[in-house]
Amino acid sequence: MPVNKDAYQILKSELEAKNISLVVVSKTKTVPEIKELYDSGQRDFGENYAQELVKKYEVLPKDIRWHFIGHLQGNKVKLIISFVQLIQSVDSLKLLREINKQAEKTNRVVNCLLQIHIAQEETKFGFDGNSLMEVFEDGLQDLKHVRINGLMGMASLTDEMDKVRKEFQSLKELFKRVQTKDCKLKTLSMGMSADYKIAIEEGSNMVRIGSLVFGERKN
Ligand SMILES: *Cc1c(COP(=O)(O)O)cnc(C)c1O
DSSP states (O other), rough: OOOOHHHHHHHHHHHHHHHEEEEEEEEEHHHHHHHHHHHHHTTTEEEHHHHHHHHHHHHOOTTTTEEOOOOOOOGGGHHHHTOHHHHHEEHHHHHHHHHHHHHHHTOOOOOEEEOOOOSSOOTOBBOOHHHHHIIIIIIIOOOOOOEEEEEOOOOOSSSOOOHHHHHHHHHHHHHHHHHOOOOOOOOEEOOTTTTTTHHTTTSSSSEEEHHHHHOOOOO
């Protein structure tokens, strides 16, 4: 399926008008497909698998800002640590410590979002409200090589938009709560192709969009 550049341009101007960051999710997409959107001006791309990200990083222009948005295994952190722009899917304190450790070795301070479990599906990784508060209360002191920029969450995959909206509202509430602990938190990454409009209504300032611009994925 060809890249839908019209959909991309429309989305881009819609988001720019509202000052919302767009991360184009390029998982499973080919290098030429990504390059097409790069040539249209897109610089922020998101990937779910470390090895796939590394392969694409190596051949695509170096001014792309790569976001990691999938479940990240501890032993894969070192593959991406030297170049990743933002790890959006930090789903445990253990992973955050590993990122800190690897970032220290490469002399970087790596930007991270903490992924919050807001959907009902059991398979979704992430912090809940209580474990999130614990991180801010006593988990961060020694971690000098990570910078927490905000939160990320995924709503349930459902047609029940009321439910999706409630989940986004709960994430926004948590975001406000953690901002009282750390006022530097700025990024609230929520919303994908099917639900980004609702996410924006509920306070998102970063959306992660794949199929809307790239066409449906086969998997
Ligand atoms: C795949 C994915 C997206 C994009 O999904 P689309 O429905 O294709 O827009 C966004 N966020 C995460 C974490 C994803 O895994």
